[in-house]
Amino acid sequence: MMLRKTMIAAAIALCAQSGFAAAMPAQANASLMAELAHERAGKGLDSDHGFVIDRQHPGQQDKVITRLSHTYKGIRIFESEAVVVSDNRGHIISQSMADRRGGIAKSGVANKRASISSQAAIDAAIRSVGGAGVHDVAPSAETIYYPVMKTQRVPAAANKAEDALNAMDLEDVVDGYRLAYLVQTRMNRAGKPVYHNTIVDASNGAVLQQWSMVHTATPTIGSGKSQYNGTVPIATSYTGSQYQMIDLTRGTGGVYGGMAITNANHGTSAGALYVDPDNTWGDGQQYIAGGSTTNDNGQTAAVNALWGLMNTYDTMKNVLGWQSLDGHNTATYIAVHVNTAYDNAYYTDTCKCMFIGDGGTYFNNLGSNDVIGHEMGHGVTAATSNLTYRGESGGLNESSSDINGEAVEAYARNGGTGSVVPAGKNDWMVGQEIAKDGQPLRWFWKPSKDGASPDAWSRKLRNLDVHYASGPNNRMFYFLSMGSSSNKSSEMYSQYLTNGAMTGVGIDHAYRIWFHANTTKFTSSTNYANARTLMKASAEELYGVGSAEAKAVQRAYAAINVGSDIAP
Template sequence: MKPRTLLLAACIALPLHAPAAQLMSAPISVATPQESASLVAKLTALDARPGLSADYSFRISSQHPGVVGQKITRAQHTYKGLRVFGSESVVVTNARGDIVSVAASDRRPGLQPQATTPGGVAPPPSPAAPLPTPAELTPVLSADDAIRAAVQAIAPAGTHRWPPSAELLIYPLMKNVRSSAASNKPDDQLNALDLQEVVERYELAYLVQLRMAQDGKLVYYDVVVSARNGAIIAKWPALQTVTGIGHSQYNGQVPISTSATAGGFQMLDSARGSGGKFGAMAITNANHSSPNNPDPGSVYSNATNTWGDGLQYNGGSTTNANGQTAAVNALWGLMNTYDTNKNVLGWQSLDGNNTATYIAAHVGTAYDNAFYDDRCKCMYIGDGNSFTSLGAIDVIGHEMSHGVTAATADLIYAGESGGLNESNSDIGGEVVEAYARNGGTGNSVPAAGNDWMMGKEISKSGQPLRWMYKPSKDGRSPDAWSSALKNLDVHYSSGPNNRMFYFLAQGSSADPASDYHSPFLVRAPAAMSGIGSDKAYRIWFKALTTKFTSSTNYADARNKVLLAAQELYGTTSKEAIAVQRAYAAINVGADIDEADGGGEAVERIVNGGFENGATGWSGSTGVIGANPAQPPYEGARYAWLGGNGRRATETLRQQVAIPAAATSAQLSFALHIDTAETSNTVYDTLTVTVRNAGGGTVLATLATYTNLTPAGGYQIRSFDLLPFKGQNVTLSFAMREDRSKQTSFVLDKVSLLTK
């Protein structure tokens, strides 16, 4: 229960600045069982709702570095000891083990998630899917039965390249619920934020992972098999591919990092990565090993340290100068992929923990493919037939980025999340290409050097596999989100997010005839401004590693990328505005205005960080102050509404004027919520409203937060108040607590910027 002596004398206001981009920390040590148990206990306490006892818990699945001084942990949600598929929390902790932030996708039985769209209109209440009964959680089939059913459905004549696995879990079957505002919209007019995914029902199932080969092709599938009757509930491909002084084929003479041996040199780069199959980053000679079951072979060796002839492989020896060229392509690409992420972000190798990977060249004969295999955390490259050798720089950056995804968000390779998985790899490929083409040095992503076309160099026709700036040029990828996106192959559902990233980095065109134009950009200026590849990549990577979960879809991605931009550069920064516009350009969220003619933003809130005590605020100003029991978001002070553990009402208000000539009016604030409530019932609330100048009439309710929505650390909330331009209005934060068990709503950094 909080003390009631928070209001202190006014002090000198501290200058508040958006935090600068930080490097990721060095590789981390794996948490001890005691540390993992402590984090699980903290998460359980943070999310104390009914049933979160022995029935509900968390299972630590992976850990990787955060920014310096922080660690990122992924915790799967469990119910009665079984993992709930696609339900998890991404937890950022500091050096003391304190929780800094939590991003989650909560699909646990009985805990229907709330709408998460910042400033959006919540969908109508939807009852939680029924809890599975004990009988429904008792499998009828064994794991072996499930594997047999999956094999029969996918590749009955295939052979296993890797041993199959079957995990018993709870599988949520999802449906879309429309927001109230979109209840009568035609399907072809829906925006991604008009829909929210909710659980329709649960199935006890096995997740069967098949890594097979059949008829000369790799058949990698994840299959969800009913544990009750063996029915196939869902399936999706799991092979992540780009279908469709060394002398490099695509890059001229390039420096490559090799190691000396007793007999000469080998393609083993001990300066990048450690451990793994070969002890360091390596290029091996698969020597036409069958794609059915490719053998990486041994590390490339040579009597001298000059490699390759720079020409397309002619089908002869894989070890002479011509055969070495594919290996040169691979090593140069792998070196630049490693260096891009390490030098720009501080991220080491694929997993952030500097675990070495390798690439096997010359897979198959005239094999038109390159693929990443997460079982070996490695890449295989074919020599091409319809294509030339598939070791171009953007292709390698693409495939290695699948390894980063697998180590972090592990986006499910189906539906919208699968499209985002592929898009992350296309983004990685273009960023690595830009970095490599500009010398492969420096701590930022160059503004130019890549072509924004995936796989153009390997194409014999000159037509790329994908166009980032205009995905529909391939005849199959859409330029914008639609409700049908989840039904496409992931190589095509990636298209809209690829376009979003291009617009975020490079901006758009106002010319409707241009390939760089979006009809969804309807605010000013018609041509949105880009923020450059460096900032765009930092924002995207932060969202991927600290906020995305395996089931993140386009709407969730937009919200989390926006939050990453706000955390890196400021709530109403040009970078945050660009994120909103870039997603609006692909029909995900509404468009907003940029700075009016380049004019500066004007802050309309007085003392939004509460550093000057009650100045500017009216109502329950005794909640303003500082106390070690609650940390501030910035500075030294905040407003602690609630936390009483008894019946209480507390309100903070401030009257503001929004100019009639305003072209933008963005309200934002940082909010932290913690609670001692243990019921799945709303008892304590914080309601944010816009009222008339006198404060009596409610003009709009922006949001209501409750004891059911606690969060580790502060969350940035933002709203568009442009509809109130030309008015004097009152912003109101009103808290109500019931008779017992506290809920704290800690408010900081309130801002209303107009342009």
């Protein structure tokens, strides 16, 4: 779990967090912070306004990506952040920012003191989710300044009809500040994860906001018989007496020293590592309910998971130069046979790992390549932009994982090698392979085919479940990759493309643009309108100002009612 410690009172500070590894030497970080301090003064902010480094990642061509939180008098301002790309000497090359600190000095919030304790805030958060369960990780409460946001129309849209609004017609502005606690609870109740982040007012214990943190999909060389890909080569290790499902060639450190697969054996904890005497695993068949989780049939779920993990790792490393979930090549693991007849899969920041169910009513084993790619995508987002898992940012979080799943599926189906994501190999459907009735969870080109996801942005989007709020951005990514149709009866047609059908740039370029934006520009509060702006900047950095890719980004977002269409 990425728990932030309470910030020390300092105008410019570095925070040694659990799991944080500096990507630059101290002198380079000092140079970076000095440049930021100089810029702060230029914006009229006094020394009470500080920065704290949350995490750093290696960028391309010896660049470093640094994510910082804004602080005021040593306390973090929730969702007020900066993403800075610098050289290895700490000199700033580019910045992306979600700045929510402008009025905090005049608000008087810093003069307020908490009327309830951090434990009282934790108790309030636990009550709000239905009471206590078994804590997977001890609950925490961080003191924060919480910007109370309101959505207003930009002046140019003051007289627009509600149903004619475009995402760019609205802006989120700070309406005030509260002294609050960010409470993180990670519990299990009746065998199910009950993971939440809760904002609790420090003056009276009221819950200001809450969202689920269960990131779901709805939902040596060994030989493995997989359920969805036939017999596949899987990377294992040998201890001198038996083979283990630990891939020592991908990732380092972590719990097991390499990428690993464990057997939850119908529980909710990771369980034991998978082992085998002859390095031949699985029978390629759906798990037989009530049977052994370690015999050939029980091992198939583990083969599915390891094959998906290997392909996801290789896609990101070989195509993007990104290693594992955090960019630092830290190994992760996947637990299979979670719960009994469990129709779900999820990533959790508690262990930075994934849990995969066997399926039950609706699904077979949830270990297909696109689902594993989806769940590992949540890990990348948690380590980078950390898009808050509610509203529009939560929809973008889910969409980012769907995008990662499609790229992994395309890469794996083409043999899992090379430095590009091949065209024409993925199916543009999420979870089609695992569905018992053959109906996918989501369709990229026409999200509304599921009966709940919208095809385009509207103000209602921020009130939807994040899995449905992902729909328009998935459609954007399809248009960016594949283009649209001019035929009004086609499912690939968009009424918002007023300058005719658009041409896509291919899944490879689209994936690079999205990943670059998510890791170097998005912040936790990024919404659809912000995403369009930052995606355009991402395309310009990768392919040039005025490039076909930059134009395609603008048109793809216009196609989902985010911004106006432009000339081809």
